[in-house]
Amino acid sequence: MAEKDNPLYKFATxxxxxxxxxxxxxxEKFVxxxxxxxxxxxxxxxxxPTIDECYTDDVVCYTEANCQFMRDKSVEDEILFILRSRFEQCAFYHxxxxxxxxxxxxTYDDATAAWFAKYGDMGIGLNVKNAYMKQKHRMIWERRHGPVGSGMRDQPTKA
Structure with missing residues (x-):
């Protein structure tokens, strides 16, 4: 007798x-x-708006962008803290x-490298404008000399 012909199965269904x-x-219809x-x-x-979308004399836009930058930094700090804690707990357990x-x-090393590329070596002047300038200078460096850490090219290319 097949399972679907069973009266108990039909009753339960x-x-x-x-x-x-x-x-x-x-x-599906309401919730x-x-x-x-x-x-x-x-x-x-x-x-x-980010700092590159603000006018140079727009103080309100600059302040909002700076607050957004600080919130993003605190979120990324917490992400690093969680990743480090997970690794330490794993290493302690095993x-x-x-x-x-x-x-x-x-994962933790990659996140740390990304964090350092964005926020590292900023010193006491950590604000959105300095971070934007750091990003701009890094992009110019990579255009002229290749990726950071790969050594300099013999002849820099014109930007």
Whole structure:
């Protein structure tokens, strides 16, 4: 006898659909359309224009861009903290077998390198304008000499 011909199976399936059909209908027709698309549980700030979109004499735009930059930095600091904590916990748990944590180590090292490329060597003058100038100078350097860390070319190319 096939499973679908079994009376117990038919009874269980009927009970399942009696309970599931109204629940699925209400969820699909009322709950899901009225949900927020991104249910965040922390404060969300609107993205403001970046420093390269501001006029030179627009103090309000500069201040908003600087606040956005500082918020982004604090988020990236917390991401690094979480990645470092995960790696340290993995290394502590596995002890001598820390090769099991190589993927976490690589992720943390990549994130650290990206953080340093953006915020490193900024000193006390950490603001959006100095970070923008650092990014501009790095791009000019890479255009003339190749990627940073690869050594200088023999003949710099004209920018």
């Amino acid at each position: 009927a009970i399942y659909y009696i309970i599931d059909t109204p629940v699925t209908f209400i969820r 899901v359309p009225n949900q927020k698309k991104y249910p965040w549980y922390h404060q969300q700030y609107r993205r403001v 002890g001598d077998d820390d090769y099991l944590c190589d993927d976490l180590r690589k």
